[in-house]
Amino acid sequence: MTDKVKYSPYQMPTGGWGSVKSLATNAMQQRAARAIPSLLKDHNKTGGYMCTSCAWAKPKKAHLAEFCENGAKATFWDLTAKRTTPDFFAQHTVAELLQWSDYELENQGRLTHPLRYDPVTDKYSEVGWPEAFADIGAKLKQYDRKSVVFYASGRASLETSYMYQLLARLYGNNNLPDSSNMCHETTSVALPQSIGTPVGTVLLEDYQHTDCILSFGQNVGTNAPRLLHSLQEVRERGVPIVVFNPLKERGWQEFVNPQRASQMIPNRPTEIATQYYQVNAGGDIAAMIGMAKFLFDWDEDAKAAGQERVIDEIFITEHTTGFGEFEAHVRNTSWRDILDACGLPKAAIEAAAQTYAKARSVMALYGMGLTQHRHGVSNVQMLVNLLLMRGNIGRPGAGICPVRGHSNVQGQRTVGIAEKTKLVPLDRLAKQYAFEPPREDGLNTVEACEAIVRGEINAFISLGGNFVRAIPERELMEQKWRHLDLSVQIATKLNRSHLVTAATTYILPTLVRTEIDEQATGPQIVTMEDSTTCIHASRGKFAPASDVLRSEPDIVAQIAKHALENNPTVPWDEWVGNYALVRDAIEATYPEQFRDFNKRLDIPGGFARPVPARHRQWETETGKASFIVPKSLCSSFAQGAGDDVLRLVTLRSNDQFNTTVYGFDDRLRGIRGSRMIVMMNPNDRVRLGITKGGDARLTTAVDDGVTRTIVLKVIDYDVPTGTCAAYYPECNSLIPLWHYAEESKTPAAKSVPVLAAPA
The missing domain is CATH 3.40.50.740 (Rossmann fold)
Known part of the structure; x- marks a missing residue:
């Protein structure tokens, strides 16, 4: 399929007529148009059926169409006439x-x-x-x-x-x-150490009370499109949304709500991200450390001037441990190392920190862009550190929000699908x-x-x-x-x-x-x-x-x-x-x-399981939330691996859910006709001697006696220098079995070391 690939940057918003057209096409291809009335009446609604696609929350008051493009596709494929x-x-x-x-x-x-x-x-x-x-x-x-x-x-x-x-x-x-082992197991390891619970603390109603949203390593337009409804409502209240992600994804840029004629007819989108930072793959910890450095400096200035503190000292004293060690680590980390690791200018980090510092109630959401790295656990715990600095866990509109994938992947762990015996009440089962x-x-x-x-x-x-x-x-x-x-x-x-x-x-x-x-x-x-x-x-x-x-x-x-x-x-x-x-x-x-x-x-909206951290009850060894010093500034493989080594991010297209592929087009990235492609910074392509529109041979850059290689068509794309991106599961062959997150053993599929050469 590589000879059929076409690329033209997608300029339309997420949702809108592009989504409607995709749904209509998919319904016809699967001969499943009979499902459309039920989608409106029953999909994700009380008395109806729950979507088999993503695990995003269902509101108490459902929208007219409580489904997204991918959810509808999953339903059409389930109800296909084939x-x-x-x-x-x-x-x-x-x-x-x-x-x-x-x-x-x-x-x-x-x-x-x-x-x-x-x-x-x-x-x-x-x-x-x-x-x-x-x-x-x-x-x-x-x-x-x-x-x-x-x-x-x-x-x-x-x-x-x-x-x-x-x-x-x-x-x-x-x-x-x-399947949690392959995506959010890192969350299940990181959060209990930090706040005493393996799950997030945010409820859907928190979006009505938040003053700021931070997002790391999550592509909302492809992986949780229904979340865009809440994000749109947040933006209409003037709430800032700060996004860190190596690729500029359309879902974070613009959204047209298909249920609003006032948006659909003129194709007038809502801007979602107010600040967007294309961090290096594996550079999130460094970006967060940089934000923390600014917070500490501003807090010192405020304290000296007798002004309101930037750091929530009362919360930290009453509810946390490890703050002193964490502060020392942040202050002792040099700006040169931070900027080298994250790939962002200092002014960008300062702007993100200013937005965070001005907000009272902040929630942080994240996806596998944090969990699927060698130091994925440190990624998640550093994000928790950032929230704890200003008391942003345990109050309305604030908290940590891992965006899970499959529709019951979190639930099956709740009822005992777990290899770790400490997670299961074995005595009660006995x-x-x-x-x-x-x-x-x-x-x-x-x-x-x-x-x-x-x-x-x-x-x-x-x-x-x-x-x-x-x-x-x-x-x-x-x-x-x-x-x-x-x-x-x-x-x-x-x-x-x-x-x-x-x-x-x-x-x-x-x-x-x-x-x-x-x-x-x-x-x-x-x-x-x-x-x-x-x-x-x-x-x-x-x-x-x-x-x-x-x-x-x-x-x-x-x-x-x-x-x-x-x-x-x-x-x-x-x-x-x-x-x-x-x-x-x-x-x-x-x-x-x-x-x-x-x-x-x-x-309506389901009943919530109790999560003690929502109420500032910390089921940790110390009975308090823990500041945990990250193991490295870079969550990827070791820095200094050589200029020729790229960090490969594997990802899904918007015409896909996990390993189920609905077609060969990735509309939201403007890629059509093939999945056998690699998105590469043009400067990297030229430096590596690959012709424009040519083929590249990607080879895993590890010395373990195994040759792992694949040939892909190169697309010049807006990704940071040193980062490239290609599709899952096609590129799984490049990931060594031992290349996983420390502690959680989640495959480190968001930063695979590869060499790229003309094919």
Whole structure:
């Protein structure tokens, strides 16, 4: 596809007619126009269904259209009229399908029947549900309990996730890696050390009270477009929004609300970011240290002049520890080092600090541009430090706001999908289900990959997702994956992970959230948690894509019944017949978090789980919030690696959600026709001898005995010198398995060291 690429900078705002046209085109391509009335009536609304795309919050008073471009696309793809039937697999070998693109595979439509791979014919063929469950159960009984992995993608409901984690622990391990390991695990490590909670402190209503928003490493236009409604309302109150991001993303620049005729007809946008700083990839800590230096200097001047302090000394004294060490570190850091690391002029940092210092209630939101670095934990903790300096956690309109990705990725961790035993109430589970849970930590995503490479894993159960495509070190992982004895893929559509087969491979097709889930007691309700810890109910509204499909809770229960010894305290069949009983079980395990669970399902805007830090209650070792000195000015790989080494940022297009690719156009960046491109500063391209519009060979710049390389079309783009950007998951092959965030082991996909040369 590289010869077909076209690039012209996109000058239109986010949203607006471009978004409307994209939705109409996508609905027609998927033959899913029947979903449009329900999008308006039911999507993200009380009594309706919750979006299967991003995890952003749902307001108490819903907008007319409470969906975004990507959410609508996800719904159209879920409700597509296209079907991937056993006849399709009879016509295509796995070897042939491996040559297809991600888009072509998923664009075949919904899977309709359970399938088993036949290595003799190299094809999938239909298998009966009883036969599949019996074989999977028999195999699981034979394995060493530590040699099985139970992976969970972020789309599974709270009910399914709770059952799944119980299946794993009853089976005998805590090998429960999930998609959070690949994105916000860094948050889950950093925030407890700083403020005593693994989640953010901001609620949706805080946007009505904030005086300033800081954003680091987050592309709102692609990754959480519904957040633009709140940001627009914030801007209309005159509130400044300060953005730090290597790329200038259209979502942060201009937005036309498709629900406002006064904006749509004249195409009159709202400016979102009032200050925009293109920091070097990995340079965020330095930028924040620079802001802190200004705050300390101004506070010293104010104190000497008898004026109001810039630093919230009362809050710091009463609620924090480590401030002295942090202050000394900031004051002792030189401006030369700061500016070299962040790539910004000193005046820009001063302007950002002035905006922050003038505001009373400030919230900071961030995405994987902070979490996916070698020092990602320090990234997040430095942002918390900045907030703590002025008491900006624990009051209305202020707080820390990690913007999560998948629709229930945070919620599944809440109900036990976690490899770390300290995060799960094992004693309560032991009493509730009369068994002794395994007490040894399990494998996270990177550790599961490492164990597969070492040949220590026999079976991999995947509750959704496209694991093989999403992880780093793709070539090696695909090679080693084929040595597994069993791969079970619970899925809605065909993807590459289904084609990298084990000795025995099953594809078990399941319902989607928008479909009616009819069980013994009637249509069922499922629940999920959004980025702000609010719990929402979801009711399917559409007929299933196939009469043969089973729900995720049913599939999990059937695997459990065939793989485990009978435990009369675990009512698998009753749970499948009535999901309300699963919610009762969740409440029994987590009474503080899910009080009156079934009674609170339909609270508009969801009900919020308690987060002590919202009330300045710090569940840390000291009982106070902690200032933590960052490990480095640069969160990326070591500085001084050489001028020829670029920092590669991998990212999504606006025509994509995670590994699901809806097309080959990235409208908001003006790139069309191909995903095999690299965005590069023109000065870097010229310096490296690459012709304008030419091809570049990117090679990972590490010396570990492995050659990782890819050829991409070069696009001259507005990125900082020394930074380049290309698409995920295509460039995952350049990321070494060991290149991850210290402490969290989140793949460091936002700063991969690469060499670029003419191809």
